Amino acid sequence: MKSILLTSAALIALAAPAFAQSQLTYPHLDDENVVVSATRLPTPIANVASSVTVITAADIEARQDRSLPDVLREVPGLSIVQAGGAGGQTSVFIRGSNSNHTKVLVDGIDVGDPSTPTGAADISKFLAGDIARVEVLRGPQGALYGSDAIGGVINITTQSGSGPMTFRGSVEGGSFETSNQFGTLSGQEGAFHYRATVQYFHSGGTPVTPLNLLPAGVLRNDDQYDNVTASTKLGYDITGNFDIGLTSRYYNSIGRITDDSFNPVTFASAPSARQTRIANLQYETRGTAHLVLWDGCFDQTLGFAYGSNIIATQNPNNGNGRTKGDRVKLDWQGNVKLAEGETLVLGAESARDGLHRGLSFGFPTTLAQGITTNAGYAEMLTDLPIGFHNSFSVRDDDNTRFGNRVTWRMAPSWVIESTGTTLRASAGSGFKAPALQQLFGTFGGNANLKPESSTGYEAGIDQKILGNDLVGGVTWFHNDIRNLITSGPAPTFLNINIGRARTQGVETFLTWKALETLTFRADYTYTDSLDATTRAALLRRPRNKASLGVDWQAMDGLQLNATLLYLGQQIDGNRDFSIPRMKQSDYVTLDLAASYRLTDMWSLFGRIENATDTNYQSPEGFLRPGIGAYGGIKVNL
Numbered sequence: 001m002k003s004i005l006l007t008s009a010a011l012i013a014l015a016a017p018a019f020a021q022s023q024l025t026y027p028h029l030d031d032e033n034v035v036v037s038a039t040r041l042p043t044p045i046a047n048v049a050s051s052v053t054v055i056t057a058a059d060i061e062a063r064q065d066r067s068l069p070d071v072l073r074e075v076p077g078l079s080i081v082q083a084g085g086a087g088g089q090t091s092v093f094i095r096g097s098n099s100n101h102t103k104v105l106v107d108g109i110d111v112g113d114p115s116t117p118t119g120a121a122d123i124s125k126f127l128a129g130d131i132a133r134v135e136v137l138r139g140p141q142g143a144l145y146g147s148d149a150i151g152g153v154i155n156i157t158t159q160s161g162s163g164p165m166t167f168r169g170s171v172e173g174g175s176f177e178t179s180n181q182f183g184t185l186s187g188q189e190g191a192f193h194y195r196a197t198v199q200y201f202h203s204g205g206t207p208v209t210p211l212n213l214l215p216a217g218v219l220r221n222d223d224q225y226d227n228v229t230a231s232t233k234l235g236y237d238i239t240g241n242f243d244i245g246l247t248s249r250y251y252n253s254i255g256r257i258t259d260d261s262f263n264p265v266t267f268a269s270a271p272s273a274r275q276t277r278i279a280n281l282q283y284e285t286r287g288t289a290h291l292v293l294w295d296g297c298f299d300q301t302l303g304f305a306y307g308s309n310i311i312a313t314q315n316p317n318n319g320n321g322r323t324k325g326d327r328v329k330l331d332w333q334g335n336v337k338l339a340e341g342e343t344l345v346l347g348a349e350s351a352r353d354g355l356h357r358g359l360s361f362g363f364p365t366t367l368a369q370g371i372t373t374n375a376g377y378a379e380m381l382t383d384l385p386i387g388f389h390n391s392f393s394v395r396d397d398d399n400t401r402f403g404n405r406v407t408w409r410m411a412p413s414w415v416i417e418s419t420g421t422t423l424r425a426s427a428g429s430g431f432k433a434p435a436l437q438q439l440f441g442t443f444g445g446n447a448n449l450k451p452e453s454s455t456g457y458e459a460g461i462d463q464k465i466l467g468n469d470l471v472g473g474v475t476w477f478h479n480d481i482r483n484l485i486t487s488g489p490a491p492t493f494l495n496i497n498i499g500r501a502r503t504q505g506v507e508t509f510l511t512w513k514a515l516e517t518l519t520f521r522a523d524y525t526y527t528d529s530l531d532a533t534t535r536a537a538l539l540r541r542p543r544n545k546a547s548l549g550v551d552w553q554a555m556d557g558l559q560l561n562a563t564l565l566y567l568g569q570q571i572d573g574n575r576d577f578s579i580p581r582m583k584q585s586d587y588v589t590l591d592l593a594a595s596y597r598l599t600d601m602w603s604l605f606g607r608i609e610n611a612t613d614t615n616y617q618s619p620e621g622f623l624r625p626g627i628g629a630y631g632g633i634k635v636n637l
Contacts, residue, residue, distance in 0.1 A: 037105075037135040037155040038411070039381060039391050040144055040345055041335060047389040049411035049424040051077065051138040051458060051475050051507060057159065060128055062551055062561045064593045064607045064630075066180060066201065068126035068134075072154070074547040074565055075136050076507045076523040077477075081540050082124060083622045085176065085206030087225035087255045090124035094138055095477055096503030096529030096541045097151030097454070098484070101432055103141065106156045107233070107247040108331075109284045109305045112148055114353040115325025119148070119435030125251050125280055127229045129182045130197040132159040138507075139477065140430030140456040142407030143393035146349070146375050150430040150454040150481065158247065160233050161186035161195035172605070172632025176222075176625060177204030180632070191237040201227045208623050209258045209271045213575060218273045220258070227253040241292040248285040254278070260576060261317040269576035274316040282309040300334040324356040325436075345379040345393075355436040369440045372400045373433070387415040397431075401439065402451055405431050420464030424475070427457045434485060438495050444487055446495040454481040460507075469513045478504040480532075500532035503541075517553035522546070536581070537571045540619060544568030544586075557597035565589050567618075575621025587616040595634075606631035 038048040045052070053075050065071045069090045073080050079093040091099035100120035104111050112121045134156050141149035165187035172180045179202040186195035205222040214220060228251075235245040259276040260269040284307035292299050306328050313321040329351040336344045350372070357367040377395035382388075390412040397405045409428030416422070434449040460475030484499025505527040512520045524546045529538040537543075546566040554560050568586045573579060593607040606629070613627035 035135055036157075037137045037153055039379065040333065040347075041343070041381070043381075046415055046422055046462075047383070047413055049389070049391070049413040049426045050141075051424075051460065051477070053136045053138075055134040055136075057132050060131055062559060062593065062595075063563060063591065064561075064595075064605060065128050067128055068123040068131075068156070071128050071131070071134055072123075072136065074523065074549065074563060076509060076525045076545070076547075077138050077505075077527070078136060079527075079541060079545065079567075081619050082624075083619060084208035084223050084257065085225065085625050086178075086201065086203040087124050087227060087253060088208070088223070088257070088622070089122055091120070091540070092123065092151075092154070093541055094136075094151030095456075095479060095505065096501070096527045096538060097479065097481065098432075098452075100435070101148065101150035101430075101452075101454075101481075103145050103147075103149040103153045104156070105153065106249065106284065107158055107286060108288075108303060109247075109249075109286045109307060110148075110327065110329065110351070111284060111307065112327075113309050113325050114327060114355050114436050115309055115311060115323040115357075117435065117437045117441070119353075119433075119437075123154075125227060125229075125253050125282065126156075127199045127201055127227060129199045130158045130184060130195070130231055132157045139426060139458055140407075140428045140454050140479065141409065142405075142430035143395045143409035143428055144347075144377060144379065146395060146397050146407075147373070147405075147431060147433040147451070150432050150452065150479075158231060158233055158249075159184075159186070159195055159197075160235065161193045162188050164188075167637040168635070170605075170632055170634040172630055174630030175628030176206045178202065178628070178630060179204075180630075193235045194233070196232045197230070199227075199229045201225070206625055210617065210621065210623055213271055213621060215270045215273075218271070220271075221256075221273075221275050223258065224256040225253070226255075227251065243290050245288045245290070246285070249283070251280060251282040253280045255280075259315055259317065268578065271575075272317050276316070277314040279312045280309065281312075283307065297337045298334065300332065303329075303331045305329045305331070322357070326354045326356075328352045341383040341385075343381040345377075345381065347377045349373075349375045353436060355440070367440065367442070369436050371433070371436065371439075374398045387417060389413045389415070397433075399433060399451075401447070402433065402449075405433075405451055405453075407431060422462040422473075424461070425457075425459040428455075430454045430456070434495075438485055441495075444493045444495045449485060449495055450483050450497050452481065452483050452485060452497075454479055456480070470511070472508070472510040474506060474508045476504075476506050478502075498533075501530065501538060502532045503527065503529040503538075519551045521549045539571055539573065539581075542568045542570040542586075559595050561593040563591045565591075572620040582620065584617070584620055587614050588612060589614050589616075601636055603634040603636075604631070605634060 033045050034042045035045045035052050038050045069080050069082050077095050082088045082090040092102045094102050100118035104121040112119050138152040141153050167185050169183040181200045184197040203225045208223045209220050231249040233247045237243045255278045256275045258271050261272040262269050286305035288303045290301045308326040310324045331349040333347040352372045354370040375397040379393035382390045392410050394408045407429045411426035413424045432452040439447050456479040458477040462473035464471050481501040483497040486499045488494040488496045507525045510522045529541040548564045550562045552560045566588050570584050572584045590611040591609050592611050595605040597603045609628045618624050
């Protein structure tokens, strides 16, 4: 994993059409490493006050990650909980916040699902083959991103096409009846550039249910999962200062999982003897028009996005269900160069979320609800020759259900070139609008809910030692979260705003380039997450997380990678939450990967996941896969 990468020219090509493209603030970016999500402009990562981790396509290829949960697993300050094997429902906890407190963007498209109980994005269906880079921005980011960004933002940019027509493909197989195929065609013809990708993933036998939880005489059914993903990214440069773009993504996945059955006599739940089938059909697209005026002093992008997700469940114990959520969004961003070192970013958005439920627990329902949010934001970026950089932003969201919500963020940094030191600090606010099911759901729906809100702070220092070969850093963070939505008392279980939480901790990192071909990176995160009312630790937030990654170009054509991950003890409930709080043991996993280039056209690759064959559950009651070996071949034409 690398936190510094990519020249600005490459980044701007990759970022379109996710964000407005601009070199207004930093015309010298060709020699700088940059990040986009922190300010919505390409900005040198050394000048960014917010904590951000960047993962590139090269990192993903070296580790041979196959899904977005795999890509994010070692990110500091972030906890991944995936129920079972590939395709299992996945939750993301950033800095101890809730799993629905993370904004997830793909090429500028908000992929949060309006049809789910909390509106959270389920990243388990996202295959990693066409990812160009992932930025994980931590801390409240409501001032630039609106609702959901209490814990932070995960911004994903997919690959674009350029140069002569190129085809890349791969085939692999391995443990748990895994089969994975990938193919992408990309290139450029004059002013038209293109990329089209198809990915298929199959896992046919993943043991997920602990044997000790099965009722007598019930055999374990291993989980099965199939995913077909097709994506495309197109662009056309109409003139030297005007271009248009289109990005689209289609997912079709089917999972066969072991759900729970309820015994009305004993009032207990247990893993069912019959499997549940869950089918997801998801589509998202965004078109953009990008125009630069006045010799580059005014840079603007207009975007229009649509996303839809249909989830159909066939449950032999609890009946069938079908929900559909969709989002339509219009957005505009303009960047104005006011003076040397002063840039004003302006933006406006209008989004409509819809929920359509056709079947619930086997009973027809006509539930159909929607929410419209209009928003405007402004950000002032200041850069002084002494190495001082600052970003101040403010945003107003006007929601048809709860009215206005104003958020803000201040993020100064000071780069001291003479000592290789960077001092960083930031403070800001965020909020999470109630999900449609929380407002109008059959069970517990309360149309009077208020948004959840947060205020957060962080301060840190990065230090270069031995030039750029040894770099370390430490960041302290603190967040206060209010009006958390929880289920009220029986018999109505009406959703209410009463919860409060406090999260704080420390993130540290150390990177060492021992040789030109050998790099080490170590990360450690301490997170203390408490219910501010009861002072009890929040569920599924480990206090301690550490990782060590090694990347070694052992010889020409041979690349080796190893990742060691430690997750400390945490509190969880058992599978049916009849025991609402229990201590979950810590664990260590080791992943190994290797690739060898046979020729310029052909390469071999292989990996061992969970090489230590660690037996652990995440969440409690759901086994994670044991040791697995995989291998395949790649072609580049």
